[in-house]
Amino acid sequence: MATHKLLLLPGDGIGVEVMAEVKRVIGWLEKVGLASFAIEEDLVGGSAYDSCGQPISEGAMKRAFEADAILLGAVGGPKWADVAYEARPEAGLLRLRKDLELFANLRPAICYPALASASSLKPEIIEGLDLLIVRELTGGVYFGKPKEIVDIADGQKRAIDTQVYESYEIERIARVAFEIARTRRNKVVSCEKHNVMKSGVLWKQVVSEVHAADYADVGLEHQLADSCGMQLVRAPKQFDVIVTDNLFGDILSDVAAMLTGSLGMLPSASLGAVEEISGKRRALYEPVHGAAPDIAGKGVANPIAMIGSLAMALRYSFNLSEAADRIEAAIAGTLAAGFRTGDIAGTGGSTVVGTSGMGDAMLAELDKAA
Ligand SMILES: NC(=O)c1ccc[n+]([C@@H]2O[C@H](COP(=O)([O-])OP(=O)(O)OC[C@H]3O[C@@H](n4cnc5c(N)ncnc54)[C@H](O)[C@@H]3O)[C@@H](O)[C@H]2O)c1
Numbered sequence: 001m002a003t004h005k006l007l008l009l010p011g012d013g014i015g016v017e018v019m020a021e022v023k024r025v026i027g028w029l030e031k032v033g034l035a036s037f038a039i040e041e042d043l044v045g046g047s048a049y050d051s052c053g054q055p056i057s058e059g060a061m062k063r064a065f066e067a068d069a070i071l072l073g074a075v076g077g078p079k080w081a082d083v084a085y086e087a088r089p090e091a092g093l094l095r096l097r098k099d100l101e102l103f104a105n106l107r108p109a110i111c112y113p114a115l116a117s118a119s120s121l122k123p124e125i126i127e128g129l130d131l132l133i134v135r136e137l138t139g140g141v142y143f144g145k146p147k148e149i150v151d152i153a154d155g156q157k158r159a160i161d162t163q164v165y166e167s168y169e170i171e172r173i174a175r176v177a178f179e180i181a182r183t184r185r186n187k188v189v190s191c192e193k194h195n196v197m198k199s200g201v202l203w204k205q206v207v208s209e210v211h212a213a214d215y216a217d218v219g220l221e222h223q224l225a226d227s228c229g230m231q232l233v234r235a236p237k238q239f240d241v242i243v244t245d246n247l248f249g250d251i252l253s254d255v256a257a258m259l260t261g262s263l264g265m266l267p268s269a270s271l272g273a274v275e276e277i278s279g280k281r282r283a284l285y286e287p288v289h290g291a292a293p294d295i296a297g298k299g300v301a302n303p304i305a306m307i308g309s310l311a312m313a314l315r316y317s318f319n320l321s322e323a324a325d326r327i328e329a330a331i332a333g334t335l336a337a338g339f340r341t342g343d344i345a346g347t348g349g350s351t352v353v354g355t356s357g358m359g360d361a362m363l364a365e366l367d368k369a370a
């Protein structure tokens with residue numbers, strides 16, 4: 001069996017706590033012979049800043065380039081509120097995404113049957129939900145220049161962020177969305193604001209051209225981003241794949257996450273281009289949620305988004321679909337058996353557990369099916 005190079009970057013806050021549960025699941029996979037890993041671990045975010053004055057060290061970046069896949073917990077927290085903007089914890093994550101060219105961020109939102117009542121929406125609106133947000137991750141206002149605060153007349157200041165997209169960036173993310181849609185329900189909604197933004201005009205045009213040239217068999221609808229947000233809470237089951245830019249994708253994926261009951265449920269994959277010779281692609285897997293300073297250190301965080309991110313890594317980076325299926329089935333089984341962390345408690349579950357208790361329940365479920 002091939003040994004896969006996996007880099008673990010737990011990060012800050014609950015990132016460390018949920019990564020501890022993933023390590024147990026990795027141990028289980030190796031024990032039963034479903035996977036074999038060469039594991040390295042390093043710092044990112046505030047913990048890296050505390051250790052070396054940077055939100056990610058050059059050594060960790062080198063390891064990231066050498067890994068077959070990266071699993072990241074979460075970064076950030078109030079402890080680092082006053083560090084220089086360039087050295088803030090989030091800059092470590094953004095550097096990983098940019099330098100590794102992880103332009104395609106896949107954020108699935110699935111409503112597990114056992115959790116239909118966990119959503120703030122009515123169960124009938126949410127039951128059976130299965131949508132995928134394909135977020136452009138290395139362009140747009142996150143990285144456009146200039147990005148600065150400058151002094152202007154009369155003691156005033158001006159803050160500038162720049163939204164920039166080139167057609168190749170839109171084209172490649174559109175192709176990812178159309179390709180994935182073909183493996184699902186064959187429907188893409190492209191989301192921008194062409195009524196206000198030039199980048200929206202170009203986005204709509206390029207997506208339409210790619211569609212007409214190579215994906216006319218896939219359903220395509222254009223929605224304005226604000227309207228898409230409204231539709232996501234009005235009738236989320238109309239969506240299959242949503243393709244959108246970096247900032248709209250950030251916002252819409254938090255909305256989609258809460259449709260399913262909790263931010264603690266949603267995994268994600270950030271993928272680079274497939275290399276021609278090796279057929280490999282760079283990849284980082286992380287939960288959609290952050291470091292959750294309000295609950296960090298209490299042992300109550302939900303580890304399911306992090307464990308689901310491992311399942312995505314097994315599927316997309318290592319072609320270990322049996323192992324991925326087993327983990328996803330164990331997540332569904334654990335929820336069906338009534339185990340709930342605090343964020344999804346009171347939703348038909350009978351046993352409220354902490355982070356490691358949810359890990360125990362997952363391992364018991366994995367053992368049962370083995
Ligand atoms: N990918 C990342 O590393 C990432 C993502 C989002 C936010 N952040 C950072 O995290 C910090 C906190 O940001 P925030 O509070 O806006 O977002 P957050 O996702 O950390 O938390 C939002 C809310 O959801 C809850 N929550 C999140 N994950 C949970 C889990 N697994 N189990 C139970 N409850 C969970 C939190 O307790 C909180 O009430 C900030 O510094 C932000 O920049 C990092």
Ligand SMILES: CC(C)[C@H](C(=O)O)[C@@H](O)C(=O)O
Pocket residue numbers: 076090093094250288290
């Ligand atoms: C932490 C932050 C930089 C990040 C983003 O804005 O992309 C987060 O919110 C996310 O959704 O991954």
Ligand SMILES: [Mg+2]
Pocket residue numbers: 250251254288
């Ligand atoms: Mg976000």
